[in-house]
Amino acid sequence: MLTISSRGQNMTESPIRKLSKYADQAKKEGKNVIHLNIGQPDIQPPAEVLAEMRQLNLSEIAYGPSDGLKPLKKSIQKYYKKNAIELKEKDILVTSGASEAILFVMNAVTDFGDEIITFEPFYANYIGFAIFEGVQIKTIKANIEENFSLPNLSLIEEQISPKTKAILLCNPNNPTGYVYSKKELELLKDIALKHDLYLIVDEVYREFFYDDENSTKGNSVLNFPELKDHAIMLDSISKRYSMCGARIGCIVSRNEKIMQTIMKYAQARLCPPTIAQVLANKAYTISDDYLENVVKIYKERRDFLIDRLSKMEDVMSSHPMGAFYTMVQLPVEDTDHFAQWMLEKFEWNNETLMVAPGSGFYNNPEDGKREIRIAYVLNKKELEKALIILEKALIEYPHTIKEKNKILAQ
Ligand SMILES: Cc1ncc(COP(=O)(O)O)c(C=O)c1O
Incomplete structure (x- = not known):
């Protein structure tokens, strides 16, 4: 049957x-x-990107490198440098949106039946991706009365078991709009180091914060040197440049073993979309206006x-x-x-x-x-x-x- x-x-x-x-x-x-x-x-989307799209004059549409086209990777590297995040090119891997980035990262840090901790309410597709990969998502509830700020540390630690491999955070948060403070990120950093867990932060909305005191600039998980091996960041151009259909995102981590592992998954799916990468590269090079x-x-x-x-x-x-x-x-x-x-x-x-x-x-x-x-x-x-x-x-x-x-x- x-x-x-x-x-x-x-x-x-x-x-x-x-x-x-x-x-x-x-x-x-x-x-x-x-x-x-x-x-x-x-x-x-930026006018320059639309103009580039109209002018594309390609004689071939070939596969590119599995970790992304070199000019795009250079532009991404420059973007983070402008945001006080120093990276090597090998710390960046281009994906088909942050969606593929989440899948690759979950696959790289968990085995079947392992657990990832996140906070509720969460970006709903985290559960979908976890089911894809046979991973358990354990949650700690944040409350609307407290504006969905980070729940108490003891509640987080209670959820950690020998099967827990990572804490997954979305900052700024979808669906709550909450922006985690430096202090909250530091608390998570301490837990990640104490229990030797990956701290995976989905920063696809990193440009979108509306009160200066809640700046996400300088508040990236990549800004904590102590987390060199523990920090994994997910990013995307979907929202930043209103280019959701381009399907371009990236994984950023200074952990060499993780990036080498993810590269194997990336090779299996050959490469991210070539034409969209050309347009993404344009988006990364426009002015801040x-x-x-x-x-x-x-x-x-x-x-x-x-x-x-x-x-x-x-x-x-x-x-x-x-x-x-x-x-x-x-x-x-x-x-x-x-x-x-x-x-x-x-x-x-x-x-x-x-x-x-x-x-x-x-x-x-x-x-x-x-x-x-x-x-x-x-x-x-x-x-x-x-x-x-x-x-x-x-x-x-x-x-x-x-x-x-x-x-x-x-
Ligand atoms: C928090 C979050 N992460 C990831 C994604 C997926 O983004 P992408 O379009 O880059 O796959 C979204 C899309 O809505 C999102 O809100």
């Missing part, structure tokens, strides 16, 4: 995409669906969104300091149901919303049942409309808990 692997059966659906079929149906019925569910930036402007736009949206959410009855948002997401607690018992209901049953002026239900960002889905993740990748006018629709939907939804502060008091 043909069977489906238990790994395949256990694979989780992405909470960001799982309602897509309902959104497609709503669109077929003529409704406009505003997407707050996915971190797909609406900002244009582009990113300064992008960060300014996201900051304005963050300020607008958080102010507006704070005025909504019985709605509680975290205060995102970076990335472009926030977790929001709603006065409903089951945001999976609410999100589907908005797509299937609700409209306001023939428009509705798609949000990412919080359950998919937790190991135990029940923990996120009252939360949604909002991605503020829309212009302010669209965002304003989206929030009006959310407000109207909460009024009309038959299961909204009307009694003020009932949820928050529980």
Whole structure:
């Protein structure tokens, strides 16, 4: 009999995409669906990249080196140097997005059944990748009331077992928008050294922080010399240059053995996409004005969104300091149901919303049942409309808990 692997059966659906079929149906019925569910930036990629794309005049589209094209690696090296991170070329390996980087790193540091510790709510695909690789993700819950800051150290240490190989952190964080302070990173550094664990930090949003005191510049895991062998950083151009479809990211580590191991996986998949690397190289060489402007736009949206959410009855948002997401607690018992209901049953002026239900960002889905993740990748006018629709939907939804502060008091 043909069977489906238990790994395949256990694979989780992405909470960001799982309602897509309902959104497609709503669109077929003529409704406009505003997407707050996915971190797909609406900002244009750099003009220089678009110009380069139009001018590409290639006579061949060949395989490149497994660790990435040399000019791109040099540009990446320069980018980090500008950010006070000194690297050798061999410390950088170009991947097909941070997604492939996560897979390679998990594969390099764990064996089947090993454990990686991370914090909830987490980037949902970490679980998907862990299932891919037969790795257990152990979690420690961060709380919305504490703005999703780093949980108590004793809780982290309690989760460490002989099978634990790494702590995985996303900084700035998706889905919470929290930016870990230097002090919090130092605490994690101490734990990593004490228990000899890798500290893997996903820094794909490293440019996106909105309050100077929470700068992620200089706060990279690569800035701790003591972590030379323990630190592994994941990065990507997807969000930084609004180039999600290019599929270019990288792994950075000064641990030679890890990089040599990852190189073997990289060789097995031959090379990252050649054309996209040429465009990525262009993006890395543009002036700082582009990113300064992008960060300014996201900051304005963050300020607008958080102010507006704070005025909504019985709605509680975290205060995102970076990335472009926030977790929001709603006065409903089951945001999976609410999100589907908005797509299937609700409209306001023939428009509705798609949000990412919080359950998919937790190991135990029940923990996120009252939360949604909002991605503020829309212009302010669209965002304003989206929030009006959310407000109207909460009024009309038959299961909204009307009694003020009932949820928050529980
Ligand atoms: C935290 C985080 N890590 C990794 C990724 C994957 O990025 P990429 O497009 O480079 O594969 C994403 C994408 O949303 C993300 O939010």
